[in-house]
Amino acid sequence: MLESIHHTRMRAALEEAHLAFARDEVPIGAVAVHSVSGEIMARAGNRTRELCDPTAHAEMQIIREICRLECAQRAPEYDIYITLEPCPMCAAALSYARVRTIYFGASDVKSGALTSSIQLYSFSPLHHKPVVIPGVLADPCAQILKDFFAQKRAQKNAVEMI
Amino acid sequence: MLESIHHTRMRAALEEAHLAFARDEVPIGAVAVHSVSGEIMARAGNRTRELCDPTAHAEMQIIREICRLECAQRAPEYDIYITLEPCPMCAAALSYARVRTIYFGASDVKSGALTSSIQLYSFSPLHHKPVVIPGVLADPCAQILKDFFAQKRAQKNAVEMI
Numbered sequence: 001m002l003e004s005i006h007h008t009r010m011r012a013a014l015e016e017a018h019l020a021f022a023r024d025e026v027p028i029g030a031v032a033v034h035s036v037s038g039e040i041m042a043r044a045g046n047r048t049r050e051l052c053d054p055t056a057h058a059e060m061q062i063i064r065e066i067c068r069l070e071c072a073q074r075a076p077e078y079d080i081y082i083t084l085e086p087c088p089m090c091a092a093a094l095s096y097a098r099v100r101t102i103y104f105g106a107s108d109v110k111s112g113a114l115t116s117s118i119q120l121y122s123f124s125p126l127h128h129k130p131v132v133i134p135g136v137l138a139d140p141c142a143q144i145l146k147d148f149f150a151q152k153r154a155q156k157n158a159v160e161m162i
Numbered sequence: 163m164l165e166s167i168h169h170t171r172m173r174a175a176l177e178e179a180h181l182a183f184a185r186d187e188v189p190i191g192a193v194a195v196h197s198v199s200g201e202i203m204a205r206a207g208n209r210t211r212e213l214c215d216p217t218a219h220a221e222m223q224i225i226r227e228i229c230r231l232e233c234a235q236r237a238p239e240y241d242i243y244i245t246l247e248p249c250p251m252c253a254a255a256l257s258y259a260r261v262r263t264i265y266f267g268a269s270d271v272k273s274g275a276l277t278s279s280i281q282l283y284s285f286s287p288l289h290h291k292p293v294v295i296p297g298v299l300a301d302p303c304a305q306i307l308k309d310f311f312a313q314k315r316a317q318k319n320a321v322e323m324i
Binding site for chain 2: 048049052053054055060063064067068070071072073074087088089090091092093096097110111113117118120123125126
């Protein structure tokens with residue numbers, strides 16, 4: 001399959017996930033692209049552990065960054081690429097920021113709030129519902145999470161064997 | 163009715179809502195109380211407009227503050243007082259922060275995520291579900307929002323009459 005522009009952008013989000021993995025954070029990454037220029041304007045990986053901030057998910061960081069760039073509470077000209085389906089916190093925040101389109105990689109069957117566990121944009125009275133495109137590079141986006149949690153389990157078992 | 167400790171704390175949250183009103187922000191306020199000392203450790207009003215940040219709801223600011231104080235992603239010894247029922251973003255974040263109890267004032271019939279529109283803690287697979295106590299000083303907490311939006315409508319009508 002040819003590499004589409006969406007794959008290229010999701011690979012940039014995956015790079016952020018890999019950087020998060022190296023920081024011992026749950027490996028989720030995101031980038032924000034301006035829909036007119038096509039440029040990546042913000043990129044982030046999960047930093048909840050480093051920042052002692054349970055709200056420092058990748059998406060929350062890029063929402064804050066693009067709104068800061070726009071000097072506004074809304075960023076309607078941005079498309080967001082996230083390696084994992086957003087949780088309820090991030091799905092709501094992406095709506096408040098009025099982002100145009102959300103592309104995500106792996107589905108989060110347990111905690112995803114767009115197409116999985118809670119379909120927040122289907123049932124709730126949010127003013128703005130971004131277009132949602134799931135499954136962009138779903139396999140590598142899921143694999144990095146599997147690798148991370150497998151490593152965590154192995155570390156835990158090693159400690160228990162001491 | 164005697165003034166309970168919960169009323170006193172909600173009045174502190176209401177003060178933050180009044181300060182938000184004075185800044186021309188949607189007047190919602192919150193405080194966080196340490197459950198052992200009983201002290202108010204963080205207080206905030208909505209600052210989405212001032213900070214150009216759609217995530218800068220009162221609750222999100224105090225979550226970040228108490229986790230910063232605790233140097234942790236979790237703050238399980240805190241009780242939160244909020245003048246309005248939290249939205250889905252804040253309700254999820256309060257769960258991630260593992261706060262103990264959420265006391266709120268006015269219900270948000272349209273966008274509330276605890277007892278109104280979406281009952282996030284009833285239906286979703288969140289790991290932690292804080293205890294929820296609604297209706298603390300519900301009337302003044304609702305009235306300040308009514309006053310704010312009435313003022314906004316009057317300002318809009320005045321502009322249209324020019």
